[in-house]
Amino acid sequence: MKTTHIxxxxxxxxxxVLIITTAGDASQYLTFxxxxxxxxxxxxxxxxxxxxxxxxxxxxxxGVVPSPDMLSFKFVMVDEDGKEEVVYHANPxxxxxxxxxxxVIIGGFKNDKFVADKILLKCPSKYxxxxxxx
Amino acid sequence: MxxxxxxxxxxxxxxxxxxxxxxxxxxxxxxxxxxxxVRFANVTFVVxxxxxxxxxxxxxxxxxxxxxxxxxxxxxxSKLLPWYYQISAFWEGQEGSFLLWMFWNVLIGVVLIRTNxxxxxxxxxxxxxxxxxxxxxxxxxxxxxxxxxxxPFMLLRDVIDAPIFRTSPEFIPEDGSGxxxxxxxxxxxxxxxxxxxxxxxxxxxxAFAIAGLLRGKLKEWIRPALPWAQFSALILGVGIxxxxxxxxxxxxxxxxxxxxxxxxxxxxxxxxxxAAMHTMIVHKNNGSALKLSLILxxxxxxxxxxxTFLTRxxxxxxxxxxxxxxLGLSGQLLIYLMVFVIGSIFLMARVWxxxxxxxxxxxxxxxxxxxxxGAATLCLMAFQVILPTSxxxxxxxxxxxxxxSNMAPPGDQVNFYSKIQLYMAVVLAILSGTGQFFWxxxxxxxxxxxxLTAPITFSLVISAIIFVTWGxxxxxxxxxxxxxxxxxxxxxxxxxxxxxxNLRLSGGAIAHIGIAMMLIGxxxxxxxxxxxxxxxxGIAWNHEFPDEVNQNNLLLFQNEPRQxxxxxxxxxxxxxxxxxxxxxxxxDLAPTVLPNEMIVxxxxxxxxxxxxxxxxxxxxxxFEVHYTSENGKTFTLYPRVQINDEMDMxxxxxxxxxxxxxxxxxxxxxxxxxxxxxxxxxxxTVSVAEGESFFVNDxxxxxxxxxxxxxxxxxxxxEGDFALKAIIDIEGEYRTYRAEPIFIIQGLQAGxxxxxxxxxxxxxxxxxxDPEQRRFIFGVRGTQKDWIIMEAVQMPLIxxxxxxxxxxxxxxxxxxxRRYREFKLMRDKAME
Numbered sequence: 009m010k011t012t013h014i015x016x017x018x019x020x021x022x023x024x025v026l027i028i029t030t031a032g033d034a035s036q037y038l039t040f041x042x043x044x045x046x047x048x049x050x051x052x053x054x055x056x057x058x059x060x061x062x063x064x065x066x067x068x069x070x071g072v073v074p075s076p077d078m079l080s081f082k083f084v085m086v087d088e089d090g091k092e093e094v095v096y097h098a099n100p101x102x103x104x105x106x107x108x109x110x111x112v113i114i115g116g117f118k119n120d121k122f123v124a125d126k127i128l129l130k131c132p133s134k135y136x137x138x139x140x141x142x
Numbered sequence: 143m144x145x146x147x148x149x150x151x152x153x154x155x156x157x158x159x160x161x162x163x164x165x166x167x168x169x170x171x172x173x174x175x176x177x178x179x180v181r182f183a184n185v186t187f188v189v190x191x192x193x194x195x196x197x198x199x200x201x202x203x204x205x206x207x208x209x210x211x212x213x214x215x216x217x218x219x220s221k222l223l224p225w226y227y228q229i230s231a232f233w234e235g236q237e238g239s240f241l242l243w244m245f246w247n248v249l250i251g252v253v254l255i256r257t258n259x260x261x262x263x264x265x266x267x268x269x270x271x272x273x274x275x276x277x278x279x280x281x282x283x284x285x286x287x288x289x290x291x292x293x294p295f296m297l298l299r300d301v302i303d304a305p306i307f308r309t310s311p312e313f314i315p316e317d318g319s320g321x322x323x324x325x326x327x328x329x330x331x332x333x334x335x336x337x338x339x340x341x342x343x344x345x346x347x348x349a350f351a352i353a354g355l356l357r358g359k360l361k362e363w364i365r366p367a368l369p370w371a372q373f374s375a376l377i378l379g380v381g382i383x384x385x386x387x388x389x390x391x392x393x394x395x396x397x398x399x400x401x402x403x404x405x406x407x408x409x410x411x412x413x414x415x416x417a418a419m420h421t422m423i424v425h426k427n428n429g430s431a432l433k434l435s436l437i438l439x440x441x442x443x444x445x446x447x448x449x450t451f452l453t454r455x456x457x458x459x460x461x462x463x464x465x466x467x468x469l470g471l472s473g474q475l476l477i478y479l480m481v482f483v484i485g486s487i488f489l490m491a492r493v494w495x496x497x498x499x500x501x502x503x504x505x506x507x508x509x510x511x512x513x514x515x516g517a518a519t520l521c522l523m524a525f526q527v528i529l530p531t532s533x534x535x536x537x538x539x540x541x542x543x544x545x546x547s548n549m550a551p552p553g554d555q556v557n558f559y560s561k562i563q564l565y566m567a568v569v570l571a572i573l574s575g576t577g578q579f580f581w582x583x584x585x586x587x588x589x590x591x592x593x594l595t596a597p598i599t600f601s602l603v604i605s606a607i608i609f610v611t612w613g614x615x616x617x618x619x620x621x622x623x624x625x626x627x628x629x630x631x632x633x634x635x636x637x638x639x640x641x642x643x644n645l646r647l648s649g650g651a652i653a654h655i656g657i658a659m660m661l662i663g664x665x666x667x668x669x670x671x672x673x674x675x676x677x678x679x680g681i682a683w684n685h686e687f688p689d690e691v692n693q694n695n696l697l698l699f700q701n702e703p704r705q706x707x708x709x710x711x712x713x714x715x716x717x718x719x720x721x722x723x724x725x726x727x728x729x730d731l732a733p734t735v736l737p738n739e740m741i742v743x744x745x746x747x748x749x750x751x752x753x754x755x756x757x758x759x760x761x762x763x764x765f766e767v768h769y770t771s772e773n774g775k776t777f778t779l780y781p782r783v784q785i786n787d788e789m790d791m792x793x794x795x796x797x798x799x800x801x802x803x804x805x806x807x808x809x810x811x812x813x814x815x816x817x818x819x820x821x822x823x824x825x826x827t828v829s830v831a832e833g834e835s836f837f838v839n840d841x842x843x844x845x846x847x848x849x850x851x852x853x854x855x856x857x858x859x860x861e862g863d864f865a866l867k868a869i870i871d872i873e874g875e876y877r878t879y880r881a882e883p884i885f886i887i888q889g890l891q892a893g894x895x896x897x898x899x900x901x902x903x904x905x906x907x908x909x910x911x912d913p914e915q916r917r918f919i920f921g922v923r924g925t926q927k928d929w930i931i932m933e934a935v936q937m938p939l940i941x942x943x944x945x946x947x948x949x950x951x952x953x954x955x956x957x958x959x960r961r962y963r964e965f966k967l968m969r970d971k972a973m974e
Contacts, residue, residue, distance in 0.1 A: 010504070011504040011505070011506070011511065012504055012514070015504075015514060015515065015518060018518075019518045019521070019522065022522050023522065023525055026522065026525060026526045026529065026562070027529065029562070030526070030529045030530050030552075033530075033552045033558050034530060034533060034549050034550065034551065034552055035549075035550040035551065035552055035553045036548050036549060036550055037548040037549075037550050038548065053553075054552075054553025054554065055550075055553070056550040056553070077697055078697060078812070078929075078931060079693050079695050079697060079931060080693065098693055099694075099695065099811070100695060100811045100812045100931045101812065103792045103793075103794075103812070104791075104792070107790075114553045115553075125553065125554070126553070
């Protein structure tokens with residue numbers, strides 16, 4: 009067997025290992041219920057949950073509570089199945105948080121509470137709302 | 143008045159450039175050996191070049207002259223934007239960035255026409271074809287209801303359906319909506335052109351490879367392509383690092399690399415280009431690695447197209463900071479990508495059997511063996527990154543076939559990528575340290591051992607000293623450090639031996655020293671970055687958290703120092719940056735009718751009361767933060783916030799204190815909403831006589847006296863009316879503030895004008911005067927002091943990363959000049 013062949017086989021082997029680790033480390037888009045079940049089954053994997061901030065009948069965001077020192081906050085998110093959950097985040101509230109039309113949280117349930125390590129916001133794009141006035 | 147002519151001229155240039163690239167492609171394709179066709183094709187390409195430059199000039203003219211009747215100028219620029227940011231406004235939009243790419247392509251085309259003879263028609267055919275596709279992206283015509291491309295010369299009224307245009311179609315907005323604050327940074331003037339030059343240059347080695355396949359010159363394409371591959375690797379690398387530096391200085395994620403999909407999309411082709419460059423060198427030395435070089439060179443260009451597709455089709459959604467708005471060009475981009483993928487595979491498959499392979503066994507005692515391994519490692523690094531980056535694409539494909547896929551990118555991206563890239567980097571460092579010792583031909587195992595002894599010994603000793611003194615305990619880091627130090631040391635040995643013989647060959651050694659230093663810089667600055675503002679106290683925990691969480695941020699009230707690690711930090715208040723006097727306290731300035739001019743309210747430094755100061759950027763406010771280290775050294779940082787009302791954006795940017803051994807990086811996460819209403823405490827009343835002292839919000843205040851007034855805010859008092867002001871000095875932590883509340887009697891009415899000291903969060907009003915006792919009754923109210931929440935991070939030895947970058951640039955430049963001389967020598971002997 010030629011050395012090049014050995015190198016080739018090695019490269020393919022490493023590539024397969026990489027595919028497997030990627031598949032293993034890839035996160036998933038889940039609902040709160042699925043995430044809770046997964047956590048209950050002992051999984052510590054981080055998941056993505058897509059949803060919106062809870063709003064009252066007037067369309068105002070409700071349930072956002074900053075900690076007294078303002079360094080962390082919690083909020084109520086409604087996932088795509090309409091399930092509500094309190095989400096904890098150990099950073100100050102991101103700019104434009106209240107204006108977001110969609111929120112993606114990355115994290116997981118710990119002791120039955122959802123802790124988000126990262127929050128991605130989708131804010132109304134300037135191209136959608138914009139109009140021109142004289 | 144709407145300037146119709148300039149837009150029509152722009153449209154004309156777009157269509158001309160499109161048609162010219164089509165004609166040039168056909169003419170070069172048909173041309174081959176026919177000199178008259180090639181001459182015609184050259185002329186067409188020059189017409190195309192002029193047209194592209196015409197588009198660029200026209201668009202810039204529109205932006206420069208604030209023709210806001212055009213959508214592009216209106217949505218990317220504004221009147222107050224300085225000229226250098228008008229340049230960045232040019233490529234903020236997709237259309238402009240495609241234009242930038244096309245612009246570099248035509249310049250490259252002109253260079254190729256001038257430097258090549260034999261290869262000219264075939265490589266120019268490939269280049270013209272890429273130009274055809276790029277021009278189609280900004281064509282902006284609708285054929286049979288199908289939109290092809292998005293033109294930058296659209297009128298605002300044709301893009302945005304606003305009621306105003308129905309009543310007055312000639313309406314032109316007063317001002318544009320401005321440039322995204324994130325892009326208002328000098329790196330955004332220079333980083334995109336560099337990166338797009340990198341994009342553009344990848345087409346050249348690709349064009350030579352395709353030309354080689356077409357013409358059956360399966361080996362000969364390597365020589366002319368090599369210097370271009372090196373140039374491309376250089377420019378792409380520099381572009382990537384400029385992007386990293388921009389992110390470090392402007393974005394708020396606390397570092398220079400975030401494994402963002404857009405960063406990955408350009409990192410991957412760069413790795414493959416570097417791998418291709420190495421296998422091409424192998425081929426030049428011993429004739430092997432031809433198939434591999436072909437595949438890698440072609441893959442690089444296809445990966446560039448793929449990354450263009452990823453970043454501009456909207457597939458990545460919100461997962462990236464570099465979100466281009468989706469212009470509905472994804473179908474067109476996909477066709478572009480597919481044409482080149484299928485075309486390349488077809489051309490390669492057609493001649494695959496004929497591509498010469500070398501029958502020689504690759505021995506571990508040749509340089510080629512080590513380069514092979516290096517190229518393989520680079521490709522695996524690229525593979526590891528492109529795989530998860532493509533997860534959104536994978537989900538789309540599954541959905542397209544009716545399935546559902548809920549795969550998401552890894553939650554902790556930085557950790558996910560870094561942990562594997564680190565091992566690969568170790569392998570690369572070892573290979574690049576060793577491979578260089580194999581000069582032209584094989585050397586014996588014994589010779590190798592004797593050559594390697596000194597560098598290995600040196601590097602082990604140096605690394606041991608470093609990790610003992612630094613206190614490095616993570617074995618992965620120790621491994622990377624040792625491998626990188628080994629690469630630096632052994633390449634320095636090679637450099638020294640070359641210095642005696644032939645410095646022109648030193649490019650590789652210098653570039654490898656650069657890469658190894660970059661690895662060391664990354665290892666320390668990222669692996670050992672230390673959050674200074676981390677909350678150890680435990681008091682501030684939010685009790686509701688189920689687990690202990692790291693709180694990396696610090697709440698600082700104005701003028702209240704906090705001790706954090708080795709530093710005491712204090713927030714001194716908000717500042718504005720003026721042209722006349724640098725940073726000025728925002729409380730001392732009052733607005734004028736012009737947004738970028740303010741009037742001085744209180745004299746300080748070189749400024750007198752009533753002076754007008756001009757702001758460098760009216761949207762920016764700076765938070766002055768003083769640091770005092772344990773040994774008494776002080777410095778001041780000014781992290782900033784940019785508030786853009788037009789776009790409704792609030793953007794924070796860090797400030798960095800640079801030492802040779804480390805950077806101290808500070809950024810503000812949030813501060814009180816300037817539009818929120820202040821809640822004041824209940825009013826306390828105090829009765830004070832002239833010369834007495836009292837407390838205002840816990841600060842000592844001295845009632846200095848009163849002064850009668852003859853006018854009130856510039857208006858003379860009427861006969862019989864009476865007004866006075868009380869002069870009160872309040873001792874703050876760092877300076878004394880003066881408050882001057884006013885009391886007025888007009889007829890039988892008493893009026894009060896309170897005074898407010900923002901820094902002390904205090905308000906004073908004269909409630910009443912007791913003339914007999916000569917006592918004044920003051921009303922005093924307080925509120926919460928101004929505050930910021932910030933993060934401070936120390937990044938050690940980050941300068942080694944930047945120095946390494948410079949060495950990489952120098953090394954690659956030396957290598958390019960060497961390979962280009964080789965090409966020229968052979969060309970001039972008519973042996974292209």
